[in-house]
Amino acid sequence: MEEMVLQWFDLPGLYFIVHQLQCPFLDATMPVITHLGLGNLIGIGMAMVLLLFQRTRKIGGMLAIAFLLGFVCCNLTLKPLIGRIRPFDYVADVLHHPDIRTHLLVSAPCDGSFPSGHAVFAFIWASVLWQQAKRPWGYIACVIAVLIAFSRVYLFVHWPSDVIAGAGLGVLCGIIGVRVVNRIRTRVPTFGDTFKNDGQL
16 A cells, blocks of 8 residues: 555655756755744744743643644654655665765655654644634644645655645644643633633734
8 A cells, every 4th residue: 555655646746846846946945944844842842832821821732732642643653653764765775866865955854754743743833723813823824834744745855645644643633732722621610710811813
């Protein structure tokens, strides 16, 4: 199944992006955009900061739960369990083009490829803000998340299916984070007072 997805979806999609869309402008901007995909620990830290202020406490709680869930599912479970090879390693070792590693525009990641952690955490932000923040913040977060996911494929560090799965997992974690905090607010009065702000930015 994995080989079929690789041959019929991932490789054609990856090569289309790299060979049809590659240009100096994207070569310069994609590395910058990809670093907007804050790592899990940074994301959790930012959520902790949001928890300090009444106005953002509800969203901070939602993000904290979603980030922790995403970290456990993505970094601690799926990546080591599946251990999928990165595109640049596949081209270098399987297709015997080792020079590909010297052309990467970002540092080569050393963990598993599936799912994309950048996509997971970008879409957690997008999912929570879409549900809780006033417009246009939700729209902006979604656009940024899509650009971050695209950048991972453009930079040859993820397969298209990696970022699609990461986006789906991120949205799911965001939904769970929102529902958990809302459930706590309604069922536990003490926590309801803690998160009494409507959570909208």
